[in-house]
Amino acid sequence: MFDPERLRQRREDIARRWRDLRGPVVVPSGLLVPIAGTDQFHDYHAHNEHYYLSGNDQPGSVVAYDPREGWTLFAPVASQEDRVWIGDSIDFETLRERSGIEQVRPIAALSGWLEQRRGEPLALLGNPDLVGNPGGYGLENWAALEVEVDDEVSHRLSEAISEARRTKDEGELALMRQAAAASREGHLAGLRLARPGMTERQLQVEIEVEFFRNGAARTAYGSIVGTGPNGAVLHFAPTNRPLQDGDIVLVDAGAEIGGYASDVTRTFPVAPRFDGFQRDLYQLVLNVQEQAIRDARPGKEYKELHLEASAGIAAGLADLGILRGRPADLVERDAHALFFPHGLGHMLGLATHDAGGCLAGRTPSDRFGLKWLRADLPLQPGYVVTIEPGIYFIRAILEDPAHREAFGEMVNWDRVDRLLDFGGIRIEDDILVTDGAAEVLSADIPKQIDEIEVLRQEAAAP
Ligand code: GLY
Ligand code: MN
Ligand code: MN
Numbered sequence: 001m002f003d004p005e006r007l008r009q010r011r012e013d014i015a016r017r018w019r020d021l022r023g024p025v026v027v028p029s030g031l032l033v034p035i036a037g038t039d040q041f042h043d044y045h046a047h048n049e050h051y052y053l054s055g056n057d058q059p060g061s062v063v064a065y066d067p068r069e070g071w072t073l074f075a076p077v078a079s080q081e082d083r084v085w086i087g088d089s090i091d092f093e094t095l096r097e098r099s100g101i102e103q104v105r106p107i108a109a110l111s112g113w114l115e116q117r118r119g120e121p122l123a124l125l126g127n128p129d130l131v132g133n134p135g136g137y138g139l140e141n142w143a144a145l146e147v148e149v150d151d152e153v154s155h156r157l158s159e160a161i162s163e164a165r166r167t168k169d170e171g172e173l174a175l176m177r178q179a180a181a182a183s184r185e186g187h188l189a190g191l192r193l194a195r196p197g198m199t200e201r202q203l204q205v206e207i208e209v210e211f212f213r214n215g216a217a218r219t220a221y222g223s224i225v226g227t228g229p230n231g232a233v234l235h236f237a238p239t240n241r242p243l244q245d246g247d248i249v250l251v252d253a254g255a256e257i258g259g260y261a262s263d264v265t266r267t268f269p270v271a272p273r274f275d276g277f278q279r280d281l282y283q284l285v286l287n288v289q290e291q292a293i294r295d296a297r298p299g300k301e302y303k304e305l306h307l308e309a310s311a312g313i314a315a316g317l318a319d320l321g322i323l324r325g326r327p328a329d330l331v332e333r334d335a336h337a338l339f340f341p342h343g344l345g346h347m348l349g350l351a352t353h354d355a356g357g358c359l360a361g362r363t364p365s366d367r368f369g370l371k372w373l374r375a376d377l378p379l380q381p382g383y384v385v386t387i388e389p390g391i392y393f394i395r396a397i398l399e400d401p402a403h404r405e406a407f408g409e410m411v412n413w414d415r416v417d418r419l420l421d422f423g424g425i426r427i428e429d430d431i432l433v434t435d436g437a438a439e440v441l442s443a444d445i446p447k448q449i450d451e452i453e454v455l456r457q458e459a460a461a462p
Contacts, residue, residue, distance in 0.1 A: 004100030231423030343373030392424030
């Protein structure tokens with residue numbers, strides 16, 4: 001829940017950023033999406049732009065803005081049937097108090113509000129289902145309204161919100177700290193409870209139950225739990241595969257509180273200790289991650305951070321005899337991306353991959369070593385980003401004949417062939433950029449080898 005005064009300031013800030021605007025704006029929250037064959041709905045998440053502006057997360061709502069009149073929240077009124085099956089809607093006085101928006105009106109009034117603005121270019125932000133499913137917002141027929149959505153203006157206004165959302169305020173940071181604290185409890189449970197024979201699914205449940213016990217409203221994203229070779233699938237959905245002695249387990253899971261995400265990855269051995277190669281690789285990823293966190297200072301280009309981390313990984317893999325060549329050359333030719341194909345991380349906030357990761361006008365490169373980089377901007381105090389380097393043995397990449405040819409001499413392929421069932425290692429923390437050293441929101445989730453081994457030995461004790 002946001003402080004209404006902060007929400008007011010936030011809307012004033014947005015209105016200032018939109019000062020050239022002449023026409024109306026609507027920001028729908030999104031609608032419930034039915035699950036076929038049931039009387040229930042898919043997991044619902046209010047559109048982040050709607051939620052950011054209003055603090056309201058009810059489906060079927062619209063935040064509207066008219067530069068001549070200010071803000072209006074159009075809110076749903078539950079029917080008797082809704083009240084029987086789903087529950088009641090929130091009364092308007094409560095919505096007024098929570099959102100700080102004086103004008104709270106029933107969604108049925110949206111149609112008249114739009115008709116009064118017929119012929120004016122309309123900016124449509126938030127969930128575009130307003131056009132495809134107008135009935136869900138009490139509109140009879142979109143075409144009959146004769147309003148024209150201006151895509152160019154809509155995009156510009158949305159970018160302005162994304163810019164504003166990059167810098168987190170104290171209320172947002174408080175929620176992100178709570179989310180990271182709940183994630184800590186879940187990851188600690190995973191580190192303590194993982195046992196040979198337990199399945200990935202069982203481990204997921206043990207982790208998530210602690211998120212929920214510690215205040216999570218949901219998981220911030222589908223938990224990723226991969227053991228052995230499954231750890232090499234970047235977003236692996238847990239299965240019934242049992243954990244096996246000798247495997248490493250990659251757990252990428254985060255709690256969400258008040259709409260704010262945490263996003264944390266820990267990798268650990270099923271055995272009480274890392275074996276020699278696991279240890280070398282883990283320490284390499286950890287060194288690269290810690291260096292990137294130290295270097296995450298205001299003004300630093302996130303892409304530079306990514307390329308420096310890539311050079312660290314290339315150097316380490318060369319030391320381990322997996323890559324061949326000078327790190328700078330290997331990165332220049334994207335050889336690191338055979339093992340570290342994703343970006344160093346992304347913005348974090350109301351979404352796991354939060355808004356505004358790329359500065360307006362910058363587009364992701366299609367270079368093999370950069371195409372999955374989700375952030376391209378200079379860091380500023382108040383930004384929250386993840387730092388999540390990894391090294392994986394991904395068959396889809398490493399068995400590709402085109403890669404074998406393109407990277408021929410740069411890779412020790414015999415060695416790679418023996419490692420194709422290794423899986424992967426990723427270490428991910430959430431950091432707040434400050435004027436000084438970055439604050440690691442997920443700092444007290446163990447990641448040093450000795451800390452992890454203490455927990456794993458406790459887990460193995462009878
Ligand atoms: N948890 C997904 C990611 O790290 O991007
Ligand atoms: Mn993650
Ligand atoms: Mn992440």
